[in-house]
Amino acid sequence: MSKSKMSNWSLGLAAAAVALTLSANAFAFDAAALKSAPKVQGVGMNITDAAIKPWNISYFYDGTNLPDGKGTVSAGEKIYQEQCAMCHGDFGEGAHGYPKMVGDPVDQFEASAKAGVDAVSNRGLNNNWGNAPTLMDMIHRHMPFYAPGTLTTDEAYSVTCYVMNLASIPGVGDDFVCDKTSLPKIKMPGEPLYVTNSGPDTANQRCMKDCYKGTPFVVEKAASIGNVSVGKVKAKDTQ
Amino acid sequence: MSENMINTVPEGTKKTGEASSDRRKFLRKSVALAAGGAAIAATSAANAGDGLKTWTTPLKNEPTRHMLGRGVVSVPYGLPSKYESGVVRRNVGWLTADTIASISFTPWQDLHGIITPNGLHFERYHAGAVDVDPSKHHLVVHGMVKQPMIFTVDDLKRLPSHTAIHFLECPANGAMEWRGVQMDSLQFTHGMMSCSEWTGVKLTTLMEMVGVDPKATWFYGEGTDGSALQRSVPMEGAVDQHGRPIPAEYTSHYRDAMVCYAQNGEALRPENGYPIRLFIPGFEANISTKYLRRLMFVDKPLVTYQETKHYIEVLPNGMVRQYDLVNEANSVINYPCPDFKLNGKGTYEIRGIAWSGYGKIAHVDVSVDGGKNWKQANLVEPVLNKCVTKFTLPFEWDGEEALIMSRATDETGYVQPTLKQLREVRGFNSIYHKNSIQVWKIEKTGEVKNVQIENV
Known part of the structure; x- marks a missing residue:
């Protein structure tokens, strides 16, 4: 990364100074961390990349390591209705508590977050997913939930294609073909919202005496909270 | 201080209104009270026995006084007293769609020290707990390394070991309380955290063995369960997928990381990743991959499902925060x-x-x-x-x-x-x-x- 690129998102001189310091060490872990590591001989085996390949199944956000093969929206629809809809809903609306594929439009998701109303239960691929290759990774690795990792590469590409189509991801029309070239080019609607954490974000002080004036406003559990089943946990109630 | 306060004296002192019989009654009411009372007796202003009721019924022997108990190894792997049957992990049915991708809670209300007994460690599964045969299990370390290597579980046990006591906490601990009071139970407000003595191989030992390329800035672990869970772990110099630096507070935790095979002195439990798991002290538990089969050193994050959909924070400015890795005080x-x-x-x-x-x-x-x-x-x-x-x-x-x-x-x-x-x-x-x-x-x-x- 260039210094000028870093300063684009740095706020003010202080942040820019930090960025310059970091750029000096960028792209390298501190090899001194290994100095105290013991020197070991004769334990374990070397292994070839070819032998590792069946396990090397991670597809990076930018498409690195995506496999050969391809899938279509129409093929994906058939697989989805057979193997996915019972949990994720016929139209991607979610079912039985399993995740939605289709959430609020991204601007509505953002507005809900800003308004402090519930945003998280309306998350879907169209508002809270960063990169299409990662969706392929998740589906190929972990789905269907009851038989994880059993889809062929083409089937996984097809389901990836169909659920993006279902969620109206821009560019994924009915004729879209998903493969290792097309997936990295998809712009997921929620991607611009991601920020990276910058460390501790509260600054409480250790006050010991007369820390505030007035009365604490104490809120107890709402009378009708629904199906919270905490009653049975009071096994040790001494009454 | 109330003049009617319950007044106690240190254990072993006989001249007291708190006769042993009275004490037993008292203990039945609350196990935890006795020790506490004794501990602060020195600060009491009242005289011993003031204000306490008096037990007058002659004491009787308990049934165990006139019988033989169980022989050795009648319970080959020891279990808690039957009177402690309420001390168990619990889950909250409505939290998750099933118990396979779900969580259970440690009963901290019943624990008296800092160590969580192995059977009470909280559970978090993404595809259920599996029974991995250690004689067939392997760990591969590869990616930006001089020499990719593969290890058996016995190989890992042969390497120089590292033991330390650390907590492990799901970052969702307390999650039900953001909008208001919901769980009238400590188990459910804080039970997604447990603390154990962990033993294994330090990650840096394995890094030295394979010769990690100094240009590597991230690594990730992957499990051999149905979720094959993977999380990106930053090292010094790590930047995110947009080129933004990961804060320095997060880029040295990996130095304490280990590949663990033991928990509180015995093999890991299947619930906690048997036979081996990654463990990164201080980080949110999701990153400490269970049933570990692979470590890959790389120069960018994966931005996995876990990092884009789960384990992110929707902030009040509408942005979505990633890589909030440390469980703060x-x-x-x-x-x-x-x-x-x-x-x-x-x-x-x-x-x-x-x-x-x-x-x-x-x-x-x-x-x-x-x-x-x-x-x-x-x-x-x-x-x-x-x-x-x-x-x-x-x-x-x-x-x-x-x-x-x-x-x-x-x-x-x-x-x-x-x-x-x-x-x-x-x-x-x-x-x-x-x-x-x-x-x-x-x-x-x-x-x-x-x-x-x-x-x-």
Whole structure:
């Protein structure tokens, strides 16, 4: 990364100074961390990349390591209705508590977050997913939930294609073909919202005496909270 | 201090109104009371025995006095007393769609030290607990390395070992409380955290063996269960997928990381990743991959499902925060707590647990008046790095309503925030890393409730 690129998102001189310091060490872990590591001989085996390949199944956000093969929206629809809809809903609306594929439009998701109303239960691929290759990774690795990792590469590409189509991801029309070239080019609607954490974000002080004036406003559990089943946990109630 | 307070003297002192019989009755009411009373007897202003009832019925032998007990190895792997059957992990049915991708909670209300017994360690599965045969299991270390290597579980046990006591916490601990009070139970407000002695191989030992390329800035682990869970772990120089640096606070935790095969001195439990798991002290538990089969060193994050959909925080400015990895300083009073009812006014010992993903606990302060005034609690040794620390403070309950709470400060100077402070920066959609001060309200009846103070 260039210094000028870093300063684009740095706020003010202080942040820019930090960025310059970091750029000096960028792209390298501190090899001194290994100095105290013991020197070991004769334990374990070397292994070839070819032998590792069946396990090397991670597809990076930018498409690195995506496999050969391809899938279509129409093929994906058939697989989805057979193997996915019972949990994720016929139209991607979610079912039985399993995740939605289709959430609020991204601007509505953002507005809900800003308004402090519930945003998280309306998350879907169209508002809270960063990169299409990662969706392929998740589906190929972990789905269907009851038989994880059993889809062929083409089937996984097809389901990836169909659920993006279902969620109206821009560019994924009915004729879209998903493969290792097309997936990295998809712009997921929620991607611009991601920020990276910058460390501790509260600054409480250790006050010991007369820390505030007035009365604490104490809120107890709402009378009708629904199906919270905490009653049975009071096994040790001494009454 | 009330003149009717229950007054006790140290154990072993016979000249007391608290006759052993009376004491047994007392113990039946609350196991935890006796030790607490004895501990602060020295501060009592009243005379021994004042204000206590007197037991007059002649004592009888208990049935166990006239029988033979069980022989050795009648229970080859020991179990708790049948009278402790209520001390178990529990789950909350409505939280998740099933128990396969779900979580259970450690009953901290029933634990007395810093170590979580292995059978009570919280569980978090993404595709259920599996039974991996250690004789067939392997760990591959590859990616940006001089020499990719493969290890058997026996190979790992042969390597120089590392043992340390650390907490492990799901960042969703307390998640149900962002919008308001929901769980009237310590088990459910803070039970997604456990603390164990972990033994394994330090990651740096394996890194040295394979010769990690200095240009590597991330690595990730992957499990061999159905979820094949993977999470990206930053090292020095790590930048995110947009080229933005990962804060320095997060890029050295990996140095303490290990590939663990033992937990509290015995093999890992299947629930916790048997036969081997990754463990990164201080980081949110999701990153410590269970059933570990692969470590890959790379120069960018994966941005996995876990990093784009789960384990992110929706902030009040509409942005979605990634890579919030450290469990910051947290604490809670586990006696008294909503899982118990106080048995009359008098002496109690407030006890609690504190922990921080940044290091040792420096102080814990306790308030019984809703946070207006605080008193520094006693820290019980050992006080360890990224480990649960127990604290205690004598408490004379006058029978009136009280708002009790604890506030941890860690060795970096970070002070556990109030809920108000946390909500100001994270809003209500943050889900994860809710480490705010927990308030319990003691009612006049002795009942203890989970409450929140909204304005301070």
